[in-house]
Amino acid sequence: MDSKELFTLKDKLIVVTGASSGIGKATAVLCSQLGARVVLIARDMERLQSVSEELAGDGHSIVSYDLTDYEGIADTVKSIVKTSGKINGFVHSAGISMTLPLRVNKPEKLLQILSVNLASAFEFVRAISMKKHSEDSSSFVMISSIMGVVGEVGLSSYCASKGALISGTKALALELGTRKQRINCVSPAMVKTEMLTREFSILSVQQIESKVARHPLGFGSPEDIANSVAFLLSDASKWITGTNMIVDGGYSAR
Amino acid sequence: MKKSELFEEIADIFELEEEVNEETTISVDSLALLSLIAFFDENFGMQLTGSDTKNVSKVTDLIKIAGPEKFS
Numbered sequence: 508m509d510s511k512e513l514f515t516l517k518d519k520l521i522v523v524t525g526a527s528s529g530i531g532k533a534t535a536v537l538c539s540q541l542g543a544r545v546v547l548i549a550r551d552m553e554r555l556q557s558v559s560e561e562l563a564g565d566g567h568s569i570v571s572y573d574l575t576d577y578e579g580i581a582d583t584v585k586s587i588v589k590t591s592g593k594i595n596g597f598v599h600s601a602g603i604s605m606t607l608p609l610r611v612n613k614p615e616k617l618l619q620i621l622s623v624n625l626a627s628a629f630e631f632v633r634a635i636s637m638k639k640h641s642e643d644s645s646s647f648v649m650i651s652s653i654m655g656v657v658g659e660v661g662l663s664s665y666c667a668s669k670g671a672l673i674s675g676t677k678a679l680a681l682e683l684g685t686r687k688q689r690i691n692c693v694s695p696a697m698v699k700t701e702m703l704t705r706e707f708s709i710l711s712v713q714q715i716e717s718k719v720a721r722h723p724l725g726f727g728s729p730e731d732i733a734n735s736v737a738f739l740l741s742d743a744s745k746w747i748t749g750t751n752m753i754v755d756g757g758y759s760a761r
Numbered sequence: 762m763k764k765s766e767l768f769e770e771i772a773d774i775f776e777l778e779e780e781v782n783e784e785t786t787i788s789v790d791s792l793a794l795l796s797l798i799a800f801f802d803e804n805f806g807m808q809l810t811g812s813d814t815k816n817v818s819k820v821t822d823l824i825k826i827a828g829p830e831k832f833s
Contacts, residue, residue, distance in 0.1 A: 610774045611796045661795045709798055709810050 513743045517542030519595035521740060522587060524574060524631065527554035529700030530650055531600030532561075533729035534736045538596075539563045541737055546587050546594075548572050549601070566591070574601050574627040575619070584634035594641045596740040599628040600650045602668075604702060606661040617664040624668035629675060632690065636683055646740045647683070647690040649676055650732070653755045655694055669694070673751045680749030689748035691739050696755035698727040723757030731756075762804060764824075764832045770800060771820055783821040789814045797823070805831060 521538045525531035527549035535545045535558060544566035547555050555569040568591055572583055588594065602624045607616055628649055635641050654662055655669030672692055679690045697703055697718060703726075707715055719725060735754045738744055753759060768781040774796045775787050789797065794814060801809040805827050813826055824832060 605799065606795050607799050608792050608796045610776070610792075611770075611799045660792065708808060711811060 514738065514741045515542050516596070516737065516741060519543045519740070520546065520591055520593065521596040521598065522546040522548065522584075522594055522631070522635065523598045523600060524548045524627070525599070525601030525650075526569075527551050527558055529600070529702060530695070530698060530729045530732045530736075531598070532558050533733040534598050534600060536561055536563075537730070537733040537737050538740065539567065541741070543596070543740075544591065546570060546591060548574075548583075550574075574623050577622065577627045577630045580627060580630040581634040584631065584640055588640045594635050594645060596646045596648070597631055597635050598648045598650065598736055598740070599631060601627065602650065602652075602702075604662070604665045604706065606706065607664055608661045609663065612664055617667070620664045620668050621671070624665070625671050625675070628672060629679075632679060632683075636686075636688060638686075641688070644687045644742075644745065645689075646744070647679075647688070648736050648739045649673075649690070649692045650736070651676075651692040651694045651751065653694050653696040653753060653758050655692075656751070656753070657759060676751070677749045684748060687745075689739075689745070691744075691747060691749065692751040693732060693735050693739065694751055694753045694755065695727055695732045696722055696758035698729055698732060700729055721758055721761075722755070723760060725756060727754070727756050762832055767824070767832060768820070771823070774800065781820060783819065783824065785820045786818060787820060787823075789817050801827065 516538050521543045523531050523535045523545060526535045526547035535547050538545050539562035547558055547569045549555050550573050552571040559567055559569050603620055632647050649672045651672045652669040654666045655673045658666055676690050676692050683690055732754055735752055772781045774793055794811060798809045801807045
Protein backbone atom coordinates (compact mmCIF):
# COMPACT_ATOMS: atom_id res chain seq x y z
CA MET A 508 0.00 0.00 0.00
CA ASP A 509 1.25 3.48 -0.92
CA SER A 510 2.07 5.16 2.41
CA LYS A 511 0.29 8.32 1.28
CA GLU A 512 -2.89 6.26 0.97
CA LEU A 513 -2.46 4.53 4.35
CA PHE A 514 -5.17 6.46 6.16
CA THR A 515 -7.52 6.97 3.26
CA LEU A 516 -11.20 6.04 3.48
CA LYS A 517 -11.69 6.36 -0.26
CA ASP A 518 -14.43 4.13 -1.70
CA LYS A 519 -15.69 3.22 1.77
CA LEU A 520 -19.26 3.63 2.98
CA ILE A 521 -19.27 4.60 6.67
CA VAL A 522 -22.37 4.73 8.88
CA VAL A 523 -22.19 7.08 11.88
CA THR A 524 -24.78 7.29 14.69
CA GLY A 525 -25.04 10.37 16.86
CA ALA A 526 -23.88 12.26 13.79
CA SER A 527 -25.74 15.51 14.46
CA SER A 528 -23.28 16.82 17.06
CA GLY A 529 -20.07 16.34 19.02
CA ILE A 530 -17.82 13.37 18.31
CA GLY A 531 -20.23 11.83 15.78
CA LYS A 532 -20.36 15.02 13.76
CA ALA A 533 -16.57 15.51 13.82
CA THR A 534 -16.11 11.87 12.78
CA ALA A 535 -18.55 12.18 9.88
CA VAL A 536 -16.85 15.34 8.61
CA LEU A 537 -13.36 13.81 8.84
CA CYS A 538 -14.46 10.56 7.14
CA SER A 539 -15.84 12.60 4.23
CA GLN A 540 -12.58 14.54 4.00
CA LEU A 541 -10.70 11.23 3.84
CA GLY A 542 -12.80 10.17 0.87
CA ALA A 543 -15.63 8.15 2.40
CA ARG A 544 -19.31 8.35 1.62
CA VAL A 545 -21.05 8.83 4.95
CA VAL A 546 -24.52 7.89 6.21
CA LEU A 547 -25.44 10.20 9.08
CA ILE A 548 -27.88 8.89 11.68
CA ALA A 549 -29.49 10.91 14.50
CA ARG A 550 -32.95 11.97 15.64
CA ASP A 551 -33.01 15.58 14.50
CA MET A 552 -33.44 15.87 10.71
CA GLU A 553 -32.72 19.60 10.62
CA ARG A 554 -29.40 19.25 12.41
CA LEU A 555 -28.46 16.26 10.23
CA GLN A 556 -29.17 18.38 7.17
CA SER A 557 -26.89 21.09 8.49
CA VAL A 558 -24.05 18.60 9.21
CA SER A 559 -24.43 17.08 5.74
CA GLU A 560 -23.73 20.51 4.27
CA GLU A 561 -20.32 20.49 6.00
CA LEU A 562 -19.28 17.18 4.42
CA ALA A 563 -16.67 17.02 1.67
CA GLY A 564 -17.41 15.12 -1.55
CA ASP A 565 -20.63 13.48 -2.73
CA GLY A 566 -22.79 10.44 -2.14
CA HIS A 567 -23.65 11.10 1.52
CA SER A 568 -27.07 10.53 3.03
CA ILE A 569 -28.96 11.25 6.22
CA VAL A 570 -31.33 9.03 8.20
CA SER A 571 -33.51 10.32 11.02
CA TYR A 572 -33.79 7.58 13.63
CA ASP A 573 -34.43 7.36 17.37
CA LEU A 574 -31.98 4.83 18.78
CA THR A 575 -34.13 3.97 21.77
CA ASP A 576 -36.24 2.03 19.24
CA TYR A 577 -33.71 -0.71 18.60
CA GLU A 578 -36.29 -3.04 17.07
CA GLY A 579 -36.25 -1.05 13.84
CA ILE A 580 -32.46 -0.97 13.42
CA ALA A 581 -32.23 -4.08 11.21
CA ASP A 582 -34.74 -2.63 8.74
CA THR A 583 -32.92 0.72 8.77
CA VAL A 584 -29.64 -1.02 7.88
CA LYS A 585 -31.37 -2.95 5.12
CA SER A 586 -32.70 0.24 3.62
CA ILE A 587 -29.30 1.99 3.84
CA VAL A 588 -27.68 -0.90 1.94
CA LYS A 589 -30.45 -0.83 -0.67
CA THR A 590 -29.89 2.88 -1.27
CA SER A 591 -26.12 3.26 -0.82
CA GLY A 592 -24.59 -0.20 -1.20
CA LYS A 593 -22.67 -2.45 1.18
CA ILE A 594 -21.19 -0.90 4.33
CA ASN A 595 -17.44 -0.79 5.10
CA GLY A 596 -17.46 0.92 8.47
CA PHE A 597 -19.72 1.73 11.40
CA VAL A 598 -19.23 4.24 14.22
CA HIS A 599 -21.55 4.23 17.24
CA SER A 600 -21.25 7.70 18.68
CA ALA A 601 -24.83 8.07 19.91
CA GLY A 602 -25.00 7.97 23.66
CA ILE A 603 -26.75 9.41 26.67
CA SER A 604 -25.39 10.32 30.07
CA MET A 605 -27.33 10.97 33.26
CA THR A 606 -25.88 11.82 36.64
CA LEU A 607 -27.77 9.49 38.96
CA PRO A 608 -26.38 8.79 42.41
CA LEU A 609 -27.31 5.36 43.74
CA ARG A 610 -30.29 6.65 45.74
CA VAL A 611 -32.12 7.80 42.60
CA ASN A 612 -30.71 5.26 40.14
CA LYS A 613 -33.71 3.00 39.59
CA PRO A 614 -33.70 0.04 37.13
CA GLU A 615 -35.71 1.93 34.48
CA LYS A 616 -32.98 4.60 34.32
CA LEU A 617 -30.26 1.98 33.96
CA LEU A 618 -32.21 0.27 31.18
CA GLN A 619 -32.80 3.58 29.39
CA ILE A 620 -29.05 4.26 29.34
CA LEU A 621 -28.20 0.69 28.31
CA SER A 622 -30.75 0.83 25.53
CA VAL A 623 -29.03 3.68 23.66
CA ASN A 624 -25.42 3.19 24.72
CA LEU A 625 -25.25 -0.59 24.42
CA ALA A 626 -28.28 -2.41 22.95
CA SER A 627 -28.58 -0.15 19.90
CA ALA A 628 -24.82 -0.36 19.28
CA PHE A 629 -24.77 -4.15 19.29
CA GLU A 630 -27.95 -4.32 17.21
CA PHE A 631 -26.30 -2.17 14.53
CA VAL A 632 -23.24 -4.45 14.62
CA ARG A 633 -25.46 -7.53 14.33
CA ALA A 634 -27.36 -6.13 11.35
CA ILE A 635 -24.41 -4.56 9.53
CA SER A 636 -22.05 -7.53 9.97
CA MET A 637 -24.31 -9.77 7.87
CA LYS A 638 -22.74 -10.77 4.54
CA LYS A 639 -25.53 -9.14 2.57
CA HIS A 640 -25.01 -5.81 4.35
CA SER A 641 -21.25 -5.35 4.63
CA GLU A 642 -17.97 -6.06 2.89
CA ASP A 643 -15.32 -8.36 4.37
CA SER A 644 -12.70 -6.40 6.32
CA SER A 645 -15.28 -3.90 7.55
CA SER A 646 -14.41 -1.97 10.71
CA PHE A 647 -16.71 -1.19 13.62
CA VAL A 648 -15.85 1.51 16.16
CA MET A 649 -17.73 1.91 19.43
CA ILE A 650 -17.37 5.24 21.19
CA SER A 651 -17.02 4.12 24.79
CA SER A 652 -15.61 6.37 27.52
CA ILE A 653 -12.82 6.47 30.04
CA MET A 654 -15.79 6.05 32.43
CA GLY A 655 -15.97 2.48 31.14
CA VAL A 656 -12.56 1.92 32.73
CA VAL A 657 -12.61 4.10 35.86
CA GLY A 658 -15.50 5.21 38.07
CA GLU A 659 -17.12 8.56 38.84
CA VAL A 660 -19.64 9.57 41.48
CA GLY A 661 -23.23 9.47 40.19
CA LEU A 662 -22.37 7.71 36.95
CA SER A 663 -22.73 4.02 37.83
CA SER A 664 -25.24 3.33 35.02
CA TYR A 665 -23.26 5.31 32.45
CA CYS A 666 -19.99 3.64 33.55
CA ALA A 667 -21.66 0.21 33.36
CA SER A 668 -22.94 0.88 29.83
CA LYS A 669 -19.51 2.02 28.61
CA GLY A 670 -17.67 -0.82 30.38
CA ALA A 671 -20.07 -3.28 28.77
CA LEU A 672 -19.24 -1.85 25.36
CA ILE A 673 -15.54 -2.46 26.02
CA SER A 674 -15.94 -6.05 27.24
CA GLY A 675 -18.60 -6.93 24.66
CA THR A 676 -16.35 -5.59 21.92
CA LYS A 677 -13.70 -8.18 22.83
CA ALA A 678 -16.22 -11.01 22.43
CA LEU A 679 -17.57 -9.58 19.18
CA ALA A 680 -14.02 -9.30 17.81
CA LEU A 681 -13.73 -13.08 18.07
CA GLU A 682 -16.93 -13.60 16.10
CA LEU A 683 -16.29 -10.95 13.45
CA GLY A 684 -12.72 -12.07 12.80
CA THR A 685 -13.86 -14.95 10.64
CA ARG A 686 -14.59 -12.42 7.87
CA LYS A 687 -11.59 -10.23 8.78
CA GLN A 688 -14.06 -7.74 10.15
CA ARG A 689 -12.74 -5.73 13.09
CA ILE A 690 -14.32 -4.04 16.10
CA ASN A 691 -12.67 -1.68 18.57
CA CYS A 692 -13.60 0.91 21.18
CA VAL A 693 -12.36 4.45 21.53
CA SER A 694 -12.57 5.77 25.09
CA PRO A 695 -12.40 9.54 25.48
CA ALA A 696 -12.26 11.50 28.72
CA MET A 697 -13.91 14.92 28.76
CA VAL A 698 -14.41 16.38 25.33
CA LYS A 699 -15.83 19.82 24.63
CA THR A 700 -19.27 18.86 23.29
CA GLU A 701 -22.85 19.97 23.90
CA MET A 702 -23.28 16.96 26.20
CA LEU A 703 -20.47 18.26 28.40
CA THR A 704 -21.82 21.82 28.37
CA ARG A 705 -25.16 20.48 29.63
CA GLU A 706 -23.46 18.50 32.39
CA PHE A 707 -21.37 21.50 33.42
CA SER A 708 -24.33 23.88 33.60
CA ILE A 709 -24.98 22.65 37.16
CA LEU A 710 -21.37 22.93 38.35
CA SER A 711 -19.53 25.79 40.02
CA VAL A 712 -16.42 27.37 38.46
CA GLN A 713 -14.24 25.60 41.05
CA GLN A 714 -15.78 22.21 40.23
CA ILE A 715 -15.13 22.76 36.51
CA GLU A 716 -11.55 23.87 37.19
CA SER A 717 -10.90 20.72 39.21
CA LYS A 718 -12.16 18.59 36.30
CA VAL A 719 -9.85 20.39 33.85
CA ALA A 720 -6.94 19.82 36.24
CA ARG A 721 -7.47 16.05 36.02
CA HIS A 722 -6.56 16.17 32.30
CA PRO A 723 -2.81 16.82 31.84
CA LEU A 724 -3.52 17.91 28.26
CA GLY A 725 -6.75 19.76 29.12
CA PHE A 726 -10.16 18.87 27.71
CA GLY A 727 -10.22 17.27 24.28
CA SER A 728 -11.97 18.43 21.14
CA PRO A 729 -14.33 16.24 19.08
CA GLU A 730 -11.69 16.28 16.33
CA ASP A 731 -9.13 14.66 18.69
CA ILE A 732 -11.45 11.67 18.99
CA ALA A 733 -12.43 11.65 15.30
CA ASN A 734 -8.74 11.29 14.35
CA SER A 735 -8.46 8.04 16.31
CA VAL A 736 -11.76 6.75 14.95
CA ALA A 737 -10.63 7.42 11.37
CA PHE A 738 -7.44 5.46 12.02
CA LEU A 739 -9.45 2.48 13.29
CA LEU A 740 -11.73 2.68 10.23
CA SER A 741 -8.80 2.80 7.83
CA ASP A 742 -6.78 -0.15 6.52
CA ALA A 743 -3.79 1.23 8.47
CA SER A 744 -5.27 -0.53 11.53
CA LYS A 745 -6.10 -3.79 9.75
CA TRP A 746 -4.42 -5.95 12.42
CA ILE A 747 -6.13 -4.24 15.37
CA THR A 748 -9.30 -5.75 16.80
CA GLY A 749 -10.95 -6.23 20.20
CA THR A 750 -9.04 -3.33 21.73
CA ASN A 751 -9.96 -0.22 23.64
CA MET A 752 -8.04 2.84 22.47
CA ILE A 753 -7.90 5.33 25.34
CA VAL A 754 -7.84 8.92 24.07
CA ASP A 755 -8.09 10.91 27.26
CA GLY A 756 -5.51 13.71 27.39
CA GLY A 757 -3.76 11.78 30.17
CA TYR A 758 -6.83 11.54 32.45
CA SER A 759 -6.09 7.92 33.38
CA ALA A 760 -2.30 8.33 33.57
CA ARG A 761 -2.29 9.11 37.27
CA MET B 762 -47.09 14.91 42.18
CA LYS B 763 -48.59 13.84 45.48
CA LYS B 764 -46.77 15.16 48.52
CA SER B 765 -46.61 11.61 49.86
CA GLU B 766 -44.60 10.59 46.75
CA LEU B 767 -42.17 13.45 47.33
CA PHE B 768 -41.77 12.41 50.97
CA GLU B 769 -40.99 8.82 49.92
CA GLU B 770 -38.37 10.07 47.46
CA ILE B 771 -36.82 12.37 50.08
CA ALA B 772 -36.65 9.46 52.52
CA ASP B 773 -34.71 7.46 49.91
CA ILE B 774 -32.34 10.28 48.94
CA PHE B 775 -31.49 11.26 52.52
CA GLU B 776 -31.85 7.75 53.95
CA LEU B 777 -34.32 8.90 56.57
CA GLU B 778 -35.85 6.19 58.70
CA GLU B 779 -38.48 8.32 60.43
CA GLU B 780 -41.66 9.41 58.64
CA VAL B 781 -40.97 12.43 56.43
CA ASN B 782 -43.14 15.55 56.40
CA GLU B 783 -42.70 19.19 55.40
CA GLU B 784 -40.93 20.03 58.63
CA THR B 785 -38.39 17.21 58.41
CA THR B 786 -34.84 18.55 58.66
CA ILE B 787 -32.47 17.66 55.81
CA SER B 788 -28.83 18.37 55.12
CA VAL B 789 -27.87 18.62 51.43
CA ASP B 790 -24.37 17.18 50.91
CA SER B 791 -22.80 16.82 47.46
CA LEU B 792 -24.26 13.38 46.76
CA ALA B 793 -27.74 14.44 47.91
CA LEU B 794 -27.44 17.51 45.69
CA LEU B 795 -26.70 15.34 42.64
CA SER B 796 -29.70 13.18 43.52
CA LEU B 797 -31.94 16.24 43.92
CA ILE B 798 -30.72 17.61 40.57
CA ALA B 799 -31.75 14.36 38.87
CA PHE B 800 -35.07 14.26 40.73
CA PHE B 801 -36.02 17.89 39.96
CA ASP B 802 -35.01 17.52 36.33
CA GLU B 803 -37.09 14.41 35.80
CA ASN B 804 -40.18 15.40 37.76
CA PHE B 805 -40.38 19.17 37.36
CA GLY B 806 -38.18 19.85 34.30
CA MET B 807 -36.06 22.16 36.47
CA GLN B 808 -32.28 22.57 36.31
CA LEU B 809 -31.34 22.81 39.96
CA THR B 810 -27.93 24.21 40.96
CA GLY B 811 -25.90 24.19 44.16
CA SER B 812 -26.81 27.81 44.89
CA ASP B 813 -30.54 26.98 44.76
CA THR B 814 -30.16 24.57 47.65
CA LYS B 815 -27.71 26.62 49.74
CA ASN B 816 -30.38 27.65 52.24
CA VAL B 817 -32.37 24.42 52.25
CA SER B 818 -32.76 23.01 55.77
CA LYS B 819 -36.26 21.47 55.67
CA VAL B 820 -38.37 19.54 53.17
CA THR B 821 -40.67 22.54 52.87
CA ASP B 822 -37.77 24.54 51.37
CA LEU B 823 -37.60 22.04 48.49
CA ILE B 824 -41.35 22.34 47.96
CA LYS B 825 -40.93 26.13 47.69
CA ILE B 826 -38.17 25.71 45.07
CA ALA B 827 -40.28 23.32 42.96
CA GLY B 828 -43.39 25.48 43.41
CA PRO B 829 -46.11 24.46 45.92
CA GLU B 830 -48.69 24.28 43.11
CA LYS B 831 -46.93 21.19 41.76
CA PHE B 832 -48.04 19.09 44.73
CA SER B 833 -51.42 17.73 45.74
